[in-house]
Amino acid sequence: MSVLTVPNAARTRRTPLHSAGFWAALAFGVLVVLAAAVPRLLTGRDPLDIHLDQSFDPPSVAHVFGTDQSGRDVFARVVYGAGQSLLIGLGATALGLAGAVVLGLLGGLGGRALDAVTTRFIEVLYAFPGLLLALILIAVFGNSAGTQVIAVGVASMPGYARMVRGQVLAVRGSGYVQAERVLGRGPARILVRTVLPNAFRPLAVLITLGVGQAIVWAAALGFLGLGVQPPAPEWGAMLNAGRDYVQQAWWLDFFPGAVIVLFTLSLTVLGRAVRAVTEPGGRR
Amino acid sequence: MSSPARLRESLATAQPVVAVEQLSVGFHGHTVVKDVSFTLKAGRCLAIVGESGSGKSVTARTLLDLNGPGAHTTAHRIELGGQDLTRLRPRAWRRLRGRRVGYVLQDALVSLDPLRRIGAEIAEPLRLHKFGPRVAREQRVLELLSEVGVPEPELRARQLPSQLSGGLRQRALIAAALALDPQVLIADEPTTALDTTVQAQILGLLATAKQRGRTIVLISHDLAVVQHLADEVLVMCAGQIVESGPTTRVIRAPEHPYTQRLIAAIPSAHTKGTRLSGTRPPDVAPTPKPPEDAVLLRAEGISKHYRGPDGRERSVVQEVSFTIRPGETLGIVGESGSGKSTTASIALALTEPDAGSVSFANQPWSEIRERDRRPVRRRISVVYQDPLSSFDPRHTVGRIIGDALAGHGESTVIELLDDVGLPADIAARHPLTLSGGQRQRVAIARALAGRPDLLVFDEPVSALDVSVQAQVLDLLTDLQREHGTAYLFISHDLGVVHHLSDRVLVMKDGRVVEEGTADEVFTAPREPYTKALLAALPERWGEQA
C-alpha cells in the first residue's frame, strides 16, 4: 500500500515555463515563422540577386552566412526559404494526418475483420523505411515539388495511423467509455463526444513533432536533388546546390542545415512542453 | 518450541536487538517521520501499524538506510545488536543489508525481478555476501525453498516469478530475505494483495520464523492482520507514534482516540448496523421497506466462458442464479478468479451471458437489444474499485456529474455532492487532484444521478485506507436508508460484506457454493469452503472478549 510512496514535496515538477530551453525554442520558432510570413523584416537583400564578383565569399559582416557560387546572399536565401520549407512540412503533415485518421479510424472503429486488414496494412507500411517509401513515389510520379509533398506525407502516414488506431482502441476500452454505456448513451453520441476528443488529444503534440520530421525528410529529398529545384530559395534545394562545393565553401550546406536542425529541435522542445502541460502525470 | 542459542543469549543480556531513539526523516524539507523511538528484543515481533502516508515504511527502511539519497535522517540512536548505525558508511550498510537485516516487500510480482529465475533471486544475497561456493549456494536455495513451504523446490528454482502464484512468490521473497539467517526480518505489508486463505498461510510462515527465534518488524495497514503475530504494536499517524504497547492491550483497550477510531472502523460481524466512522447518521426518514416478495433483478442459471490465450475454453461463471429485492443489499464474496466481477458485469448487461438470463423489474434484461435497454439503463448504475479510470480525463467533477444528470432534472450537481458529503467547491476541481476517498464519493454521486433502483459495487473500498473505507461504508448505509436503493455489493473482504449485506453469495471457481442471510453464512457456514475462508480470517478481538 505504501511501497515507494514519495512525499508530495519531492514530486513538484518543473514546469516548462521555468526552463531556458523552452524560451529559446519558442524564440527560434517564432523567428522562423516570422521569416516565412514576412521575410523582408529579417533581410534587405534579394535571395535571387546575382553578383558574380562576390561568389564564394565566406561569412562576414556583410554576408553573415556567406555567398554562393553566383554571389547570392546565403542568409537571405535561408530567410526566404523558410516559407516554402514550412509550407512543404505543413502540407505533408496535413496529408499524412488526413490519410492516417481515415486508416486509423477504420481500424479502430470498424469491425474485427476490417481492423485486422487495416492494421496489417498499416504495420506493413510502418515497417518500411520512410524515405524509401517517399523515393518509390517520386520514382513513379516523377520529380517535382508536388510529388515531394505527397511523398513525405505518405511516408509519415503509417506512424500517425498507428497512433490514431491505438488511441481509439485505448479510449474505447477505457473505464469512462464503459461509464457512458452504463448511463445509457448511444454509440454515436459516445463516439463523437467522448472517444474522438480523447483519442485526438495527444495528436497536438504529435503534429508539433511531425512537422519537424516532415521538414527534415523534405530537406533530405531536396538534398538528393528530388523536389524543388535550384536556384529557388528552399532549404532542401540549397543543400543540394551546396553539395557540389562542400570542400571549398562549407557555409553553403552548413547554415541551411543548421537552421533546419535548430528549428526541428525547437519543435521537439515545444512539443514536449505542450505534452507536459496537457497531460499531467499520474494518469493511468 | 525450539529456542536457538542466539535467542537465549540475547534474553540473558536483555539487550534489545533494535533500538531507535528520536528518529526523524524528511524528504526535501518535508518531514514524514518525527521523533520515533522504539526498542525490540530478540525473538519478538513488533508491528508498525498505520494508514498510507503515516511514515511506517520509511521508519522501517531507516534500519537498512533504504530511503534513498533524497532522505534526510536524524536520530539520537539507531542500534542493531549493540552496533551504532548512525555513522555507517555506504559500504558498511551494504554489508549489513541482507546479512543482518532481511527485508520482505509486498506484492512479490514486482518485488522479484521478472526477468530472473526464482533460484537466482534467492541466491543473490548468498552471492553478494560470499556464502560458500556455487554448489553450496544452490543447495542452500533448495533448503530455503523447502523451509518456506514451496513444493517441488528444484522445479520452482528454475521458474520465473510470473510462473508462480502470488502466495508462492511471496514465500520465495521471504526465502530470499531469510537466506543468510539475519538477526532481524522486516516484512513490509507482506500479505497485502493476497487472497484471505493465502494471507493466513503467509502469516503462519512468519509465525514459524518467529518461533525459531527470529526477530520481526511487521509493517501493516491492518490491525487485524498483526494481532496474531506481533508482541508489541506501534500505531503511527502522520509520521508520529500515537500509541504503543503490548498487542492485546492496544487492540482491546486502545487509549489514543486515533487508535480507537481505527479499531472501530474495521468492519466485521460485530459492526453490522453500527457506525464505523464515528459520525452520526443524517436525520432523514428512512424509505419504507417494499413488500417481501417484490423482486428487482433476477439472474437465472447464467454462465460465461472465455477462450484463453492458449486456445482453451475457460468457464468463468457457471450456472449462477440469484435475486435482488428492492432496497436490500446482496453481497457476493469470493477470492480472485471466483467469477464475481463477471457476474456483476452480466447483471449490468455489459457482458452477455452464454447461457441463462437476467430480468430487471420483471422485464427481460440480458436478452433484449442494447437499443431497447438504453432507456432503462439509468435505473442500474455501477461504482468500481478505481474511480479515476471511469472519469473522462478532460472533465472536472462538476462536468462528470452534470453529464450523468443530463436529461433528468431531479437534482443538481451541488445536491448530489452534498448527498455524498462533499463540499460544493469540489465541482470545479479535476479528479486527479482529489484523494482516493473523494474520488470514490464523486463516483457514487455520479452513480446516484439517475436515481437508480439498483447500484452495483465492484470492490468499491478495496483501495482505500481503513478509516476512509469506514466513511464510505457509512455513506452507503445512509444513502440506502434515505433512497431505498438496492445494492449488489462485490468484495473479497468478508468483514466488509458481512457488515453491509442482508444476504450473501459465496463464489468459488465460477460457482455459487453457499448462499443465505449474512448472519447465517458467516456465523454458521455449511460448506467446507466457506468454513475455510472464515477460518483463514485473522481472529477478531471482539470474538475473544
Added chain:
Amino acid sequence: MNGSVRLRVLRRLAEAVLLLLVVGTIVFFLEHLVPGDPARAILGGASAHPSPQALAAVRHEYGFDRPLLAQYGSFLAGLLRLDFGESYTLKQSVLSAIGGQLGSTLALTLTALGIAWVLSVVSTLAGAGRNGWWARIGAGVEVIAAALPQFWLGVVLLLVFAVRLHWLPVIGTGATGLVLPAFTLGIPLAGFLGQVTRDEFDAKLKQPFVLSARARGMSEAGVRARHVLRHAALPGITLSGWGLGALISGAVIAEVVFARQGIGQLLVTAVNSQDLPLVIGITFVVALVYVVANLLTDLAYVAVDPRLRTTIGASKA
C-alpha cells in the same frame, strides 16, 4: 528453439511475404496507371524525343503492350524467383546490379547499428536515474543527437575530420572510409535509442524489485548492470529492427554525402531516371534485409527476456 519462438519466426515470414506482395503490387499498379510512359524512361527520360517507331518497339520488347493483368501475372512470377527484370538504364539484370552494391551498404548499416548501441548503453549507464548536471547534460545531448539529420551531420563530420583535420580520407574505401559514414548514421540512432533506454531505465529503477535487490546488499553499480540494464535494453532491442530500416534510409543520404558505393546511391540514380525495375528490385531487397533484421531482433529479445521462452511448466501453482 521451442514452439513459441518457431511461431514468431513463421509469423515474421508471413509478414515478409505480405509486405513484399503489397509493396510490389502498389508499385506495379502505380507505374501502369499514372500518366507517363515507361518506354520513354527507357529511351532516355523526359528530355529525349524518341520516334514513335522506337517507342513501339520498346513497348513490344518489354511487353508493355500486353494486357495489364497478364503483365501483373508475369511480374509476380518474376518476384517469386527474385527476377526483377532488366534495368531500364543500366541495361543489366537488376539482381546483379544490386548484388554488386549490397555488401557495402550492409557493412555501413551494421557498423552504424553497433556504434549506436555502444553509445546509448554507455550514456544510459553513466547518466540515467542520477540527479544533477551530468544526467541533464546526457539527456540533452541525446535529444540533440536524435534530431540531427544525416545530410547535415555527414557534411559537418566530413568538413571537420576530413577537410580540416585530415584525420580521415574524404572519400575512402575500406575501414577508414567506413568511419565517418557509420558515425553519420550511428549518432542520430544512438540519440534515439538512448532516449528510449534512459526512460525505461529510469522507470525500472523505481520498481520494487530494485529495492529488494538493494535490501540484499547489492551495490548501486550492481543494481544498474545486473537488474535494470536488462529491462532497459528490451525496448531498444525491439526498436533495433525498425532502427535498421531507418539506417537504410540514412544510408541513402550518407552514401551520397561521402560519394560511397552502395544501393543507396544506386537507388537515387534509379529514382532520378525513373528506372522502375531497379527501384522495385532495391525496395524488395531492402524489405528482405529488413525482415531478416526483425527476425534477429526477435531472437535477441527472447535471449534477454526468458519469459518468452518458458512454455514448459507454465501452469500456475
